[in-house]
Amino acid sequence: MKKLLSILFHPVLLLIVGLVLMAGAIWIAGPLVSFARSYPLESRTARYMAIGCVALVVILRRIWVAWRARRTQAALSAGLAAHREAPRAAAAPSPGDTEVATLSKRFDEALAVLREARITASGKKPGWRDWVTLSGRQYLYQLPWYMFIGAPGAGKTTALIHSGLRFPLAERFGTDKIRGVGGTRNCDWWFTDDAVLIDTAGRYTTHESDRDADQAAWQGFLALLKKTRPRQPINGVLMTLAVPDLIAAMPASVEEMASTLRARMRELMQAFGTRFPVYVLVTKTDLLAGFTEFFADMSKEERGQVFGFTFPYDPKRPLTESEFGARVDAELDALEARLVARLPERLNAETGLAQRAAIVGFPQQFAALKPALAEALRATFVQSKHDDIPLVRGVYFTSGTQEGTPIDRVMGSLARAFGVERGVQPPRPASGRSYFIERLLTQIVFAEQGLAGSNLRWSRRRHLWRLSAYAAIAAVTACVLALWGTSYLRNRTYVASVDQAAQTAKQAVAGTSAAGTSLVALLPLLSAVRQLASTRQVDAARPPLSMQWGLWQGAKLDAAASDAYERLLTDLFLPKLAARIEEQARSANPANPGYAYEALKAYLMLNQPEHQDPDALKTWIVTDWDRSLPREVGNEQRAALAGHLDALLARGVVHPNLPFDERLVAHLRTMLAASTLAQRVYGRVKQQGVGANYPEFTVAHAGGPNASLVFVRASGMPLTRGVPGLYSFDGYHKAFLSAVDQVAVQLAAEEPWVLGIRDQSGLPRGDPAATQRLTEDVRLLYLQDYARIWNDFLNDIRIVHADSLAQSAQIARILSAPDSPLAMLAKAASRETTLATRPENETTVVDKANDKISAAREQLLKIIGGPDPTQIAPVAPGTRLESIVDDRFAGLRALVTSPGAGQPAPITQTLALINDVYANLSATDEALQQKTAPPPSDAPAKLRSQAARLPEPIRTALLDLGSQGAAQTQQARRVNLSADLKESIASFCDRALKGRYPFNPNSARDVLPEDFGALFAPGGKFDDFFQKNLAPDVDVSAKPWAFRKSDSSATQISPAGLAQFERAATIRSVFFRAGGKTPALALQFKPLEMDPTILSFTLDVDGQVLTYAHGPQIATAIQWPGTRGSGRVSVQLSPPPGSGASDLVFEGPWALFRMFDRLDIQPTDQPERFIATFDVEGRKARFEVTANSVENPFRLADLRAFSCPERL
Template identity: 45%
Template sequence: MIRRIASWLFNRYMLELLGLVALSLLIWFVGPLVFIQPYQPLGSPTVRWWIIAGLFILWFLRLLLRWWRAQRMNEHLMTGLARLTSPREADGTPAAGSEEVAELESRFKEALDTLSKTRFGQTEGGLFGRWNKRYIYQLPWYLIIGSPGSGKTTALINSGLDFPLAAQFGKRAIPGIGGTRNCDWWFTDQAVLLDTAGRYTTQESDAEQDKAAWKGFMQLLKRFRGRQPVNGVIVTLSVQELLSASDAERAQLAQLIGLRLSELCEELTIRFPVYVLVTKSDLLAGFNEFFGAMSREERAQVWGFTYPYDEKTQRSPASDPQAASALYMEEFDALVAQINRLLPQRLMTEPDLARRSLLYALPQQFAGLKDVVRDTLDAAFSASRFKEKPLLRGVYFTSGTQEGMPFDRVMSALSRRFALRGRLPADDVPQQGRSYFLESLFKDVMFNESGLTGRNAKKERQLRLMQAAGLCALLLALGGAALAWTLSYENNQRYLNEVADNAGTLRQAVEESKATDPDNVVALVPMLNHAARVAQSSRFEESAPLGWRWGLLQVPKVQTAAHATYLRLLEDAWLPRLSSHVARSLRQVSTGSPEASYETLKAYLMLYEPDHFDATFVKAWLRSDWENTLPQHLVQAGLVDQLSEHLDRLIDGRVVVSAQPIDATLVAEVRQRLAQMSPAQRAYSRLKQLLNTGDKLPPDFSVVRASGPEAPQVFARASGKPLTQGISGLFTYDGYHGLFLHELPKVTTLLAKEETWVLGQAKGRRSVAQEVLTGQLANEVKRLYLMEYARLWETFLADIRPIRTASLEQAGEQARLYSSANSSLEQFIRAVARETTLARRPDQQEGGSSGSTSSWLGEKLQRIREEQHQLSRLTGKPLNVGGMLATGTLEADIVDFRFREYRRLATSNGSGPAPITASLQVLNEAAAVIASARQQVIQGGGVPPSLSGTLEKVRSEAKRVPPPLNSMYEALATSTSSFVGSSVRSTLGGNLNATIGDFCRRAILGRYPFTRSATRDVTTDDFARLFATGGTMDEFFRTQLQTMVDISTVPWTFKQGVDGTPVGGSASLAAFQRAASIRDVFFRAGGNTPGIRLEIKPLDMDASISQMVLDVDGEIVRYQHGPQIPKAVSWPGTRGTGQARLQITAAGAQNTGIVTEGPWALHRLFDRAQILPGNSPERFTAIFTIDGRKLRMEVTTSSVLNPFRLKAMEEFECPDRL
């Protein structure tokens, strides 16, 4: 318990946490006492809380970083080991020993997935126990070498160490006891033990392969644990090989062990401790008898000795061969003496005489190892074989398990001398499985000294060099920063002193300016010059050098403050003088120069109306005024440039308003004087008269000029004017761009744009909507011109109409002329589009892609239209087009927008022909269909199915094209439809009467069931010929009328032609609709024989009737006051007699009934009954009265159309005309 508490309290992380708490308390209580005059940096509790929180956050991040680095290094180790490949010779063949290295790698990779995420260590440790656990990379690593069978693996298995991965991989890497063919990796909770193959030490099985495998093994360690490949080497020497081998064999073994250790020193370049384990001590006669009674704790002790080691000097007496030998002899004698001290007690407690004899001989047996072990160690650790001798830490005697025959060196010597047989009895051979003197040796000796191992000299040199380089870089950085800060401080201090001198000069200039004329703008120039240069330094021009910066630069802050002061002087002191100067110029301007008065008034008002402020104009006007009013010697001295520079600083990118009160009286006087200027209408009249009388007028536009010689065959004018007379050249595209725009004075545009606010025509402050809606004089002249331009073109185009046609043949010819290649119609549309697209610049290609003109124009016009609608709605005023267009694109809105359809038709979208081509293609198709329809009508056929659709396409196209195309398309479609409809009515009317009318009247007129009172019946053949599917009525409708009839309406109607008139009348069409109903009732199953199916269910009959029998052409329905069972019957029946008979049997009376005959016998039978409607259309009740006796039956037909009371049959009349 105490140990757990101590481990918890003295845990490194707990100590760090306690240190942080102490530091936090120091900051909290002592911090407020720290003053850095005049500041108290830790006076605020919030600041202290933040600092303390920051310390804990940094500590926690450090823990996370440490954990992340350990995990990352461990994963790199695991990943690197997993990627190992077998070595190969230069020619690509496997190198010697590659099989061994590959086997080492494959064995190790078995546990990689688990090891990469496993952490080892004690589970105790309290709150920070998890942080104490370490990855494989962080554990100490020990290498075990020894000859085959020396007991390396046995010692590990019985060492008493904890193997955390035993559950997954077992406690032993290779099953069985004795001999490790390949290297095994033993992962304990305190260290990693690398158990090498014994042949790696002796290299006797295959020298070349064993040597290569051993070298590869060392490189593997060095590669993945470069700074400290191993923390120690454990050399195992078994008692068996020491006692049974000859002197030469022991010398060879010592030489091999020394050679392996030398190779490790050279390859790993570190100095590591070596622990010599004399294993299989149980083979000494008397060992088991002497130590067998020990407890587990006693057996866990160390039996051996550890050489002294000075941690300060990192030296050990064992480094000296002679001293090591002397220490060995001394320590070994101490071990023998200890056995001798314990011997009497063990002899007294052992009752067995044979075991006593063995106990008694153990000191001599153990002493026999003294010289053997010493000689082996002296030979193995000879100084001549090492460049840097490993650190021999101690010699220890152990036993992993007890098996085999013990050695009795005394008996062996006597046997050899006296020829005796000195063999232990078989019953006395020990067979035990306990370990001796291993557990504490590993845990308390070896693992506790894991830090004795030196580091890789090369790696350490590299690390020290890197650390030194980093330290030097840090020192250089700190020194450079200190030097830079020192220089920056000195430079900035000199700069501040310089600015202070400039500020003093500026204050003096400000005082001197107060005594000058308040209207004199020139008098403030010296003060403004000083203010502009107050933050400037003679030591740099634009930006401060690098030596001024480094976090101490004061120049930007000073320049900002200086610039603010300079602007304040410009606005508060100089701007009022500017407005007074402009007002004085406005008073002095000549009344005979309205333009100069206007410009001066505009400049004066801009200084008071920020919404109309124009910095460019103000600067230009003031500079011109200064150049004209200032004395020439001042102008030549550059004073105007200085004034302009200060003016630029004042108004560039800013809107300024003078604090000087505006002179309203002066403004009103000047406005009244300027109000006498001529209005825009007068200016436009003069301009138009001037242009019309000039010699630059372009040719007039006419239909013939635009369409070519075929124009008279296509066009006419509704007014009767000739096609050669058109529109004046002034109102053409060339007249606008080539003449009007060049002659329109630029000043008119400027005056119109500024008229509202300069002349003060609007009273009070105006809203944005009112500003947009208010007409502006600048565009009024142009607007008036464009309005007249659009009006003339609209009147002209409205006057164009197509040539009238008098027949279907002429209509087809007209369609051909319209759609022919390069037709007059196409040329005319393209010419109109060119003349009405004024927004297109003269340098743009005509008829090209609309991307540069149409797209932009469409977006612009859409936005303008939306704004116009919104503004009209908001203001509640009618839209003032002139005002709106004064701020927009007049050409686009007044002209281009009105005639946009012509431009759409004539302009290609860049990926195909212009829409006019597709539009005329519709007419081309119409021409072909009209020709086909004319031939079909002549031959007596009906309306071609494609005609209606084609004419509808023409009419639809007419809705998408502008005048005169729309009227031309509409006239073509209407006239064609009218001509075709008239011809079809005449032709089909004759055919109808010939094919249906005459026969129909002969077949059904005055016959039953169409005439209920008739005695003659319509024959089934005639009925079928008329009404069956494919009969005359059905066939005529399908082939002649169906495409012209709308059967979705009730009653059916003829579809209207393109001219709006139907092909036929409603009377004849009603006959075909009734015929369809008759067909659906009597010919439901198809075929040429009429028939019906129905279900008859007797309901009741008078009590006097004993039986009722209904015979429907052989299908019997019988009823005797029993169950009411419906019976399905059909007409005609199965017998084929054409007879329907209803018979009743009454008690005491003869059979009586009703009999009807003929093809409609069933209809006639039900005509004798009283019919009552049922609860659905297909159901009714028939009541028969026979000899005063009544019976009732329910009849259900197969259709909602009752064949016995079919309205279509009762109202049917034979068609004779359309």
């Protein structure tokens, strides 16, 4: 049964069965498989090729695996050869060089064996089945490699010889090749069915022979291993500890041995860069007294079992130092307990007294070994902060051959304790039997070959791939059947869903009419029918793979849905388009002939199939949608409309089933007849976006990086917007001129059927002269627009508004700099407005027309012979049309053009003048900041004068700069003057006058005459400030005062501020006519009449007495202030009034004015005279008072209205 199962599941048979099943599936199901509505495996040839491809892939893969293995082996040999042949230094060889050379030679010999002896896991040479089978066999160099390390004489070689392993090279290469290549002085190579074992010399471990040479040889050996197998140098290490070394050695020797072994482990891990398992073999266990007798009853099978213990494998949580020691002690105790448990059985089976004594003592001998062994293990595998501990897998006791003298440590201890002579057992002959080795290597060590490094993951992945390959071959048939079943079920559900959607669409179509539904409202229905063959789960254009496999029904349903969709486009969508185009044609008006022409053209194209242009028709319809559809219609809906339009036009010529309106066509043709062909050509050129590929001419680009600092558009447009590219130098020469010819030809071809022109003699069809005339007419329209657009653009450029004098100076500095934005803008604008200069290597339309005319004349002469009777003359250059633009901007061109070689352009002088203005503004700003007088300069006046003679945009820029500079200067000076005013006048004035009489008539406090004089006297504070700062700019002859309207006027203050200085001047002229420093008045009092009840009237003004007693009316002179300086004025009547008051008394320096405030004053026809009436309790006395000024000082309005100015 086992043999039958091995045959049925043999990899070769499974591979053949899989290939046959795959070939059958391709042959049977291939014709049913469709892709993009085609059946690629329908023909027999295609199926043969598919089957051959599958078989070829399997064979090629196997060949590739074999080739890769051979290439790896060749690379391995080459690497070792290169290492051996590497040049050595010219100096004397260092210690160990000879050893390394010997080891390298041994590697070469080993590789020679590898090349000649490729074996499989069964020990046979690989045959044809091994490279055909997907599972394959392992070449010898791919077997796991294990290294033996240990002290000399530790029994490493003996353990291998008596391990019971099978050496497949024995028959082919002899016993030496079985044992290995090389002597024990260096290393032995052991080739088994399961692994390659490397037995290193013990001196490589202890370095006891020649430390330097052994160290160099050891490092060289590790380098050779790593170079040989860089991915995984070794799969594990077998560390040997001999029982004699543990029993006979002192604790210090055990510590030294452990330290040596730990150093070798560290060097291995550092050299190989990987972590590998370590198996500790306690060899020569047979030298424990009683070992042979204790295990003498074991058969060969029993001797092959494992005697020792294995640590649990947990890479995520290795054993700690304490756990490791506890585990070792526990396992050793367990082994001892096992030995003790076997004692009864062995004692019963043995009858000899000596043998029974040896058996009884063996567990004690083992127990005596435990402390030394445990200490050696702890010292060897103790954890370090700087080094990773090796992956210790277990400790195992072995015996290769039973020879030598057993060591009785127990009897030795007793002899030493009782002081008796210790007996020595005789040496034993070799028995040739091995204990506890075979299964240890085959079932534990070799079974864990994947623990080294990352090999475990690689092995698992390889195993999974192998199992996947077998499973895939076995599952192909089941998968095909499952796919067919799934495809059938899903296609049945899909057809039902499409049928339901078709019924819903049918009902929607029945309730929709072309007349009452908008285009946007039609979108859901059109989209639903267009995608009828697609459902939410299935896209008919990209069906899922599970619905194919020859059963896909979407192609048939999609064809039916496409037919229904095309009928909807014709019955619903096209009539709506036709109605809209007719509506556009009816809405055309003469104000927009270009629109009327295109609307008529679209209407005719839709109704006259012979003139239909799908691209032009689509452009017109989509443009209308962009303009007419509501904003609520989103981009997705617009894109959907365009998609339906494309589908409609893709069918070819379309024709709506609507009546053709001849009267509408005639009306539009009559309307368009009012516009010339040149106008229509020019309009078409603009509609086509000619010149749009050329950038706009903008101030931001032409003026350089500083343009935004000095320029602004008066219209509010940004500097990044300017003249369209069509109206640029390149736009004219490189776009417009060539487009005119094309559009002219196009319109000449269209107009006969668009405008219904039967007499086509006036059209430039094949007539160069007529084409030239049309072109010139179009150019004339274009150049007129060109000049207008540029003129408006240049006139729109202004200087930015400056908020301060410093900013105005900064603007002037930028404008006058070497990279002046003004000069750059002017030069760039001059180039764009100089169209007479053509680009290099480019002919004009006139040149082309002349060439065509010359060619036509020559052809005509050849036909009729003789001279040309029509005398067709070439187009005369005459005055170029470009002069329309060039002449308009000749001033700008002259400004930036050098008048001669080596001479600067006139704009250089303008920039120099701007630089002078900059210097003036800077000096003025500095002077005003220091509150000094600005330096005189005529630069602003020169700037304004020259600006009037310059073209735009220079003129406006300079005028703006001058006016802003002047305004900023005035503003800055006004601020300084206000500060000076506040410091020199306002503060004192406020303290001296505010709230005092006579400026406040109700105040009891008087203004001191000295303070009054300090403010208002000639040379006083107001007079001095006015003369120094304002007098040159103020017209004092005007009433009220006003600033002179002169360019030199540098200061403008508020009217209220100037009015206070005018009032101060009036006060000065009234109160300081004599020129003193204190106010003074000269008055004359002349009595006119007095009440009869008054016998005597006496007026005393500071000692100046006027007495009137109904006598002669003689005028009396009164001076104010009086000479006595008492500041007292009194009025006395005789007899006194009835109240008993004898007189009226007024005190203070302004007592006279206070008195006049009590009087009734009436003006006369002479302004310097007035009538003052004294009224004391109804008794009156009238006097005529004559002042020394036409301004009445006692009713002086400027005195009452005056207030201290705080700012200008």
